[in-house]
Amino acid sequence: MESGLSFSAADLAQTRFAVSPMWEVVTSYRVLVGRPDSGPHRRWVAQVRPRIVRAGLDRGWLAALVPAQGYLADFLNPTPAGPFPTLGTELDAVLRTPGGQVRDDLRTLTGGEHLDRLRLLHDDPPAVLRKVVDEIEAYWELALAPYWARIQHVLEADVFHRARQVAEHGSARVLSELHETVRWDDGTLRLVRRHCALSRDQAGSGLLLIPSVFAWPRVLTRSVPPDPPQLAYPARGFGAVWEPRTADSTEAVAAVLGRSRTLLLTELDTPASTTQLAAHCGLSAAGVSQHLIALRNAGLVTAHRSGRSVLYARTAVADQLLNP
Structure with missing residues (x-):
């Protein structure tokens, strides 16, 4: 199956890239x-799925x-207002x-075991x-916030790379390189082997291109007139997001931060609580807490609530410090 999105000169002029937190939520x-296997996201799934199940988020509104x-509710992916909107804005x-739009989306969803929830949403x-x-905010805090610095780095790097490619080679080449199922053909963006169509008569003008860490192995689309159509595609380098970070420069970093704080930063390749860090690093919980406060004040770690505990995660700044 193949569908095509035709482009006028005005549509090309209105084509832009954006990073969307909500696309990362749904994907x-x-x-x-x-995905039982989860492919390149296995490490992330192993860490996050137990938290989501404990919080009951595997059977709530997002599940419905x-x-x-198949189809997912289009209203969950509103048109990004700018290139880098926040989750709160979306x-x-x-x-x-x-x-009316909510009800239109609900008519397309099959519902299944979630029919009662969908009826409540339809009625009010x-x-x-x-x-x-x-529920989305709770999901974000458990599943994405501890990892957002590294996810955001990959997404923004993709946008900057493709923007540079547009400047150097033009839009046609960039559109043809988004994904193996997407190709540019004589003024039309064609989507091959797609289960849902994307055509200009079903969409507004222009095109929004959304890189995603979690879209792999496919592209996803949103077409809700009069909004511009959206195409979410796998970001460049998404497969490396969960790879353990090496710390070849730990000696140099330790000379500045101290060995304990450097040890904590290297341990935070995976988000962890104070108790977990104390056990893994052989430090007291009180000592770890003091170090984490200092690292957080310096912008090297972030804190995210997970049930009764708090998970600490390394920031992009800390990643670069350990891996210059």
């Missing part, structure tokens, strides 16, 4: 619930709106979704959308 959720296969847009979109957004 990562699909990875968690829909983002099934493992969730505000979700809350503003007109009731404004009230229930608040519950959906609250």
